[in-house]
Amino acid sequence: MSVYINSTGHFLPGPPVSNDEMEPLLGLVHGKASRLKRRILQSNGIQTRHYAIDAEHNTTISNAGMAAKAAEHCLTGSFLGKRQIKMLSAATSQGDIVLPGFGSMLQAELGLSDIELHSSHGICSGSMMALKAAFTNLKAGEQPNALVVASELTSRLFKASRYEAAGSTLDFNAEFLRWMLSDGAGALLLENQPRGQCFRIDWIRSFSHADAYPVCMSVGYPTDSDHSKSWQDYATYAQAEAAGALLIRQDVRLLENIVKLGVDGYLRLIAEGRIQPDNIDHVLCHYSSHYFRGKIFDMLQRAGVGIAEHKWYSNLYSRGNTGCASIFIMLDEFRRTQHYQTGDTIICMVPESGRFNNAYMQLTVVEA
Amino acid sequence: MTEHVLSPQGQQCLQALMRVWFEFERQLGRVPLLQRLERGQFSKADYCQLLLNWRQQVIEGSRWISRCASSFERDYSDVRSTIIGHAREEHRDYEMLERDYVAAGGNLSDIQNAPRNIGTEALHGFLMYRAGQPNPVDLIGAMWIIEGLGQKMANDWATQIDKVTGGDGGYTRFMRYHGANDDNHMQKLYQLIDRLCQHPAQLTAIVRTARVTARLYCLQLEEVEHDY
Numbered sequence: 001m002s003v004y005i006n007s008t009g010h011f012l013p014g015p016p017v018s019n020d021e022m023e024p025l026l027g028l029v030h031g032k033a034s035r036l037k038r039r040i041l042q043s044n045g046i047q048t049r050h051y052a053i054d055a056e057h058n059t060t061i062s063n064a065g066m067a068a069k070a071a072e073h074c075l076t077g078s079f080l081g082k083r084q085i086k087m088l089s090a091a092t093s094q095g096d097i098v099l100p101g102f103g104s105m106l107q108a109e110l111g112l113s114d115i116e117l118h119s120s121h122g123i124c125s126g127s128m129m130a131l132k133a134a135f136t137n138l139k140a141g142e143q144p145n146a147l148v149v150a151s152e153l154t155s156r157l158f159k160a161s162r163y164e165a166a167g168s169t170l171d172f173n174a175e176f177l178r179w180m181l182s183d184g185a186g187a188l189l190l191e192n193q194p195r196g197q198c199f200r201i202d203w204i205r206s207f208s209h210a211d212a213y214p215v216c217m218s219v220g221y222p223t224d225s226d227h228s229k230s231w232q233d234y235a236t237y238a239q240a241e242a243a244g245a246l247l248i249r250q251d252v253r254l255l256e257n258i259v260k261l262g263v264d265g266y267l268r269l270i271a272e273g274r275i276q277p278d279n280i281d282h283v284l285c286h287y288s289s290h291y292f293r294g295k296i297f298d299m300l301q302r303a304g305v306g307i308a309e310h311k312w313y314s315n316l317y318s319r320g321n322t323g324c325a326s327i328f329i330m331l332d333e334f335r336r337t338q339h340y341q342t343g344d345t346i347i348c349m350v351p352e353s354g355r356f357n358n359a360y361m362q363l364t365v366v367e368a
Numbered sequence: 369m370t371e372h373v374l375s376p377q378g379q380q381c382l383q384a385l386m387r388v389w390f391e392f393e394r395q396l397g398r399v400p401l402l403q404r405l406e407r408g409q410f411s412k413a414d415y416c417q418l419l420l421n422w423r424q425q426v427i428e429g430s431r432w433i434s435r436c437a438s439s440f441e442r443d444y445s446d447v448r449s450t451i452i453g454h455a456r457e458e459h460r461d462y463e464m465l466e467r468d469y470v471a472a473g474g475n476l477s478d479i480q481n482a483p484r485n486i487g488t489e490a491l492h493g494f495l496m497y498r499a500g501q502p503n504p505v506d507l508i509g510a511m512w513i514i515e516g517l518g519q520k521m522a523n524d525w526a527t528q529i530d531k532v533t534g535g536d537g538g539y540t541r542f543m544r545y546h547g548a549n550d551d552n553h554m555q556k557l558y559q560l561i562d563r564l565c566q567h568p569a570q571l572t573a574i575v576r577t578a579r580v581t582a583r584l585y586c587l588q589l590e591e592v593e594h595d596y
Contacts, residue, residue, distance in 0.1 A: 212397035214406050226407060253528075257393075264390035267383050295554075299386060302558060304379035 003138045005199040005363065007189040008332035009074025011066050011151075012319060016048035017182075025055050026178065027160025029170055036172060040179040049182030049320025051155040059156065062096045063185075067151035068109040070185035070328075078189050080145060082112055087146035089118040089134040091126035091324045093154070094219075106149060116143060123217060124286055125206060125352035126150065127186070127324040128359035132204045134190050144192050151185035152323040157219070157248045166244040171223065176250045182320035186328025194368040197342060199335075203274055206359035207265045216254040216353045220245060255353060262287065262351040263296050265358045270305055274362065277305040281344040283312045284334060286326045287351050313338060326350075342367045374562050381565040382558075384575045385512050392513060392582035393520070399589050405525070408532045415529055415539075416474040421592040423465050424484040428492045429514070430459030435499040436507050444503060447563060450556060454511075464542045471539035487588030494584055498577060505564045508557070509578030513585060515553055522547025 017025060019041050023034060052061050061069075067090065075082065088110070090103035097105070101119035116137070120130040127150035134146035158178045163170055194200065215221070220231045223244030231237070231245035240246060269275040300306045315333045322329060327350050340346070346363040374382060396402055401418065404410045437451040469479045484492065498504050526543035529535065537544065565571050 209394060209397075212394035214403075226409065260390055260393065264387060267387050267390075270383065271387070296386075299382065302374055302379070303382040303386065304374070304376065305383060 001139055001141055001192055002194075003135050003190055003192060003201045004194045004366070005188050005201065005331075006191045006195045007074050007078035008328065008335050009070050009072070009077065009187040010185065010329045010332045011069035011073060012050040012184045012329070013052040013061050013066060014050055014054075016318070017051055018048055019046075022049075022179070025051060025053075026155070026158045027057070029160045029163045034170075034175065034179075036175050037179050040176060044180055044321070045317050046180070046320055047317050049322075050184055052153050052183040053155045053159070057159050057161070059153070062109075063092055063094070063151050063153040064096055064102065064105040064109045066153065066183065066185040067092070067102075067106045067149045067187075070151065070187040070325075071106070071110055071147055071149045074147070074149075074187035074189050074332075079195055080189065080191075082110065085112050085115060085145060085147050086143040087116040087118070087134060087137060088112055089120070089130040089137075089146055089148045091120045091122070091130040091148075091150040092152060093121075093123050093126060093323055094152075094157075096153070102151075106151075112147075122324070122357065123352050123354040124324050124326065125350050125354075125357045125359045127327055128204065128206060128348075128350050128361065131188065131190075131361070132206070132359075135201055135204055138190055138192050141192075146190045147187060148190060148328075149185065149187040150325040150328050152181070152325045153183050154181045154248065154323060155183050157246075162241075162247065165241050166223070166247050167242065173249045173251055174223070174244065174247045176252055177217070177248050180250075180321050181248075182322055184319060184322035184325050184329055186322075186325045186330075186332055188328055188331070194366055197365065197367045199331075199346065199363040200366045202362040202364055204359065204361045205265075205269065205274070206357055207261070207268065208355075208357040209261055210355040210357070213257060213356045214251065214254065215355050216257070217248070217250045218354070219248045221249070223247070250353065257356060258287070258351045258353045258358075259296055261356055261358050262349060263300060265360055266300075266349070267305070269360060275347065275360075277307065279345045280307055280311060280347050282334070282338070282340060282346045283307050283349065284327065284330050284346065285312065285314065285349040285351075286316070286321075286330065287349070340365055374558060375566070377567065377571060378558075378562040378565050381561050381571045381574055384571065385509065385561075385578055388509070388575060388578045388582060389512070389516050391579075392516070392586070395582065395586045396520075396589070399586060401589065401593050405528055405532065410529070410532050412472055412533045412535075415533060416469060416472050418589075418592055419465055419469045419472070419542075420474065420479050420482050421485050421488065421588065423462055423469070423479050424482060425488045425491060425588060426465055427462040428484075428488075428496075429461075430455050432492070432495040432499040432507075432510075433458070435496065436504050439499060439502060439504050441503055447560065450560065454556070461542065461545075464545060468539045468542045472533075472535075485588060485591035485594070487584060487586075487591040491581070491584035491588055494580060505570050506573035506577035508560050508564050509574040509576070510581040511560070512557060512578050513581045515557060517585065518546030518553075519550055 095102035103119035234240040433455040521543040526540040
């Protein structure tokens with residue numbers, strides 16, 4: 001049985017925020033301007049993004065609220081009403097509340113009845129894991145359709161007050177993601193029959209390498225720790241926050257591994273015969289393509305499996321890096337604005353730096 | 369730098385060797401000593417122990433490369449020239465390593481008298497055996513792993529070792545030296561891949577030797593922490 005993406009949707013909160021508007025909105029830490037901001041923004045190339053908090057740090061819409069808006073946007077363009085949805089598969093790195101699962105909160109927000117539910121938890125690849133759960137459910141004939149939604153509201157972690165509560169100094173690893181991540185949601189509707197011009201999911205595969213690498217992106221460990229103590233091991237949450245255990249961090253030194261592992265998975269899929277580099281028409285990658293330049297990229301070209309620059313599509317630079325929601329927001333905008341033809345092959349890649357999980361998907365454009 | 373385009377067979381070989389390398393990096397990521405280095409729980413004594421073990425392989429390294437060169441017959445005289453050049457460049461590297469060991473606080477006689485660890489025994493034995501075969505084309509796979517390691521030492525390990533042991537680069541010269549002339553070395557490797565990987569059997573042999581070399585290198589590093 002084949003599975004098709006018949007509709008897509010997105011929600012980005014508030015107006016686009018430019019690079020110059022970021023710091024006034026997120027706040028000056030200890031009243032001082034960041035000295036790292038310019039360098040980090042230059043390296044990630046992002047020009048505008050969206051936040052679900054305002055300059056007074058009120059939350060303007062919840063994470064589940066954004067997810068519901070993206071899902072409704074997706075359904076608006078579909079042949080199905082809410083009552084016909086049979087499965088909801090949801091992803092986020094951090095819901096509005098710790099428990100229950102994000103999917104439950106989203107189901108209530110959306111008003112979906114009697115559905116089968118799945119919540120996936122992780123960072124950037126969470127959406128692909130949620131998508132795979134829905135994809136396999138449909139493939140097994142268990143359900144005729146599924147709504148897959150990914151949403152992130154990370155800006156709450158970036159308020160100046162959060163950094164101030166964690167002490168006097170800000171290290172590079174704790175500040176890095178402040179200038180990288182932003183808010184938004186994306187949604188896909190999967191069905192077991194094609195409608196109009198749509199995307200058939202050929203396969204979804206992921207490779208996780210957590211056993212071979214240290215944690216690279218995390219929330220929960222205190223500053224400069226040996227990882228023996230987590231945020232839940234303090235007597236009070238206030239103590240955990242003061243120790244920096246609630247800050248989101250990226251171990252920048254380890255980031256290069258994401259490129260290597262991204263290439264490794266790509267080569268594996270070629271060796272398995274799943275990817276045929278010559279047949280690829282479009283590449284959507286949740287990682288700025290300029291990170292893939294350099295030595296390894298050069299090696300891929302020499303090895304005859306490079307992908308021409310013009311085939312890469314990304315909206316990271318204008319919509320921001322919205323964690324697990326990015327790939328859905330990207331696919332939605334690709335579907336609405338880009339030129340593609342029936343028969344085209346689309347490769348989606350989501351390398352997650354959390355502890356190195358890389359997900360891949362191949363779509364074929366088909367016409368019912 | 370002139371673009372060196374590989375033949376289709378060479379391209380297949382390069383794809384496979386890239387995967388062997390990435391797998392090797394994951395194997396290295398599971399070696400306890402290197403995990404401690406990553407976490408910053410790594411002392412100068414650990415570093416000395418690493419060098420002491422490493423030196424025994426470096427000093428033998430030039431022997432298998434020289435033997436490999438001499439095993440290429442007349443049709444491969446161009447390959448022989450390249451490999452002899454490579455052997456000549458590196459055959460005194462162990463002296464630099466010994467100087468680092470002393471600069472990091474070790475005794476010269478300790479490193480000079482240390483035996484090979486069992487991983488080194490296996491690696492050295494394997495490479496010498498392969499190098500003695502006629503036209504040992506597969507050893508390009510071993511060179512691939514060792515070149516990659518050189519770059520990894522220079523780019524990752526040296527910096528991290530200095531950072532966590534409070535060094536200023538004064539005792540990580542051997543590791544850093546391998547980062548120099550990267551591009552040049554890669555060009556030579558690409559040329560050798562193109563020259564030596566011309567049919568599927570050669571590809572299989574090259575990849576197999578790369579995998580064995582990688583596994584035995586890991587064994588050598590795992591053995592650094594073992595007393596015997």
